[in-house]
């Protein structure tokens with residue numbers, strides 16, 4: 001029913017029936033280009049999105065740089081492409097510290113028993129066996145000298161280094177049920193506590209990384225933090241700073257419990273078993289696939305989405321969904337448009353999360369693609385329908401993007417807000433790597449579906465958060481944009497528009513940053 005009504009072009013005709021007037025929709029299809037029709041049909045009748053999503057997110061799992069899962073994911077993607085008759089390959093550009101996550105078990109064993117919700121951070125050193133010890137809270141000292149004097153107290157203990165959140169309820173829940181006075185008080189208490197904790201860390205005289213290392217060097221058996229993501233049950237899971245003992249993140253509820261018990265002198269004890277495997281120095285790579293152009297093989301239209309993820313969840317919306325959009329669009333294009341005018345190339349980038357490293361390396365290594373790029377479309381902000389498409393600061397982008405977008409059916413096109421000339425991306429995702437060298441790279445901006453609190457880099461970024469209707473919408477839109485950009489008789493000029501002044505003064509074009517081609521040991 002939904003598809004049926006979506007296909008209507010919103011024109012209605014009035015029919016006279018008997019004595020009354022009733023409005024009936026005319027089942028008139030929008031006049032679409034036959035290839036566009038074929039793209040939509042293939043996407044709707046033969047969708048591979050759920051299968052691909054299940055195989056990648058559930059079968060392979062998270063795709064941390066340097067992990068064997070990242071290699072497994074690349075092998076999987078290459079096999080999918082080959083199966084669709086599309087050439088695909090892995091292209092190494094550097095090395096990283098190799099590390100595979102093992103199990104994490106965290107339990108409170110005193111003053112009472114409770115299994116705690118938590119996990120080790122990425123690249124955390126492992127425990128040989130279960131370690132049971134008391135907790136201690138990072139002390140509020142006067143200065144770095146006082147910190148050094150206090151430091152021996154951590155010997156044989158797990159050190160709690162995060163602020164306990166005064167509330168585990170997200171702000172929207174307070175806004176729905178709290179009195180104005182209690183909301184104001186909660187926000188003030190939280191802001192004061194956050195400020196005081198920031199000062200507590202800064203008075204040690206050490207950065208976050210150096211602090212973790214000072215604690216382990218003083219004999220702490222582990223570092224315990226909690227990085228709440230401002231929603232029920234969500235924590236962000238990043239990388240450890242310790243080199244010898246584990247760093248674990250514990251969910252807000254359990255962390256605050258431990259913190260209160262420690263502060264009230266009840267000497268809680270936790271048992272931690274954290275396993276992982278160091279793999280030495282391993283290659284880092286991009287995974288690329290290509291449908292060669294027939295008429296202009298040396299001109300390129302690119303699809304782009306980073307392939308790596310953090311590993312607290314399975315990277316479903318960051319950036320599993322962007323990956324699914326690009327793979328499905330490639331599959332559809334190969335099926336209905338196997339002989340493109342220009343070459344279609346997809347980049348599934350490595351190590352975006354450590355600083356756009358895969359795409360920056362590709363830009364450095366492939367000037368022949370960059371200088372002959374008609375357009376690149378990148379998607380990397382979650383599972384939602386694409387609603388924003390800007391001109392990235394290019395003077396003539398408006399003419400091209402407007403006509404490419406016009407080929408999409410109204411139910412997809414009308415929800416996309418365009419913005420010209422737009423602003424060149426200075427960072428955020430892989431389109432910025434291309435923008436930095438003046439190549440036309442555009443961001444497909446999606447509806448957020450509570451992305452920043454609930455899924456982005458969190459322990460809850462999992463398959464169940466994927467909204468497949470929206471991902472299918474985006475695969476169709478991407479395939480249409482790529483098809484139109486391939487067929488366009490003209491190349492998009494890369495002249496830069498005069499950029500309007502931003503809130504912080506005149507805007508300048510972003511400059512290129514070198515790819516980090518080795519890393520993982522210097523946190």
Ligand SMILES: [Zn+2]
Nearest residue numbers: 306318319380
């Ligand atoms: Zn991302």
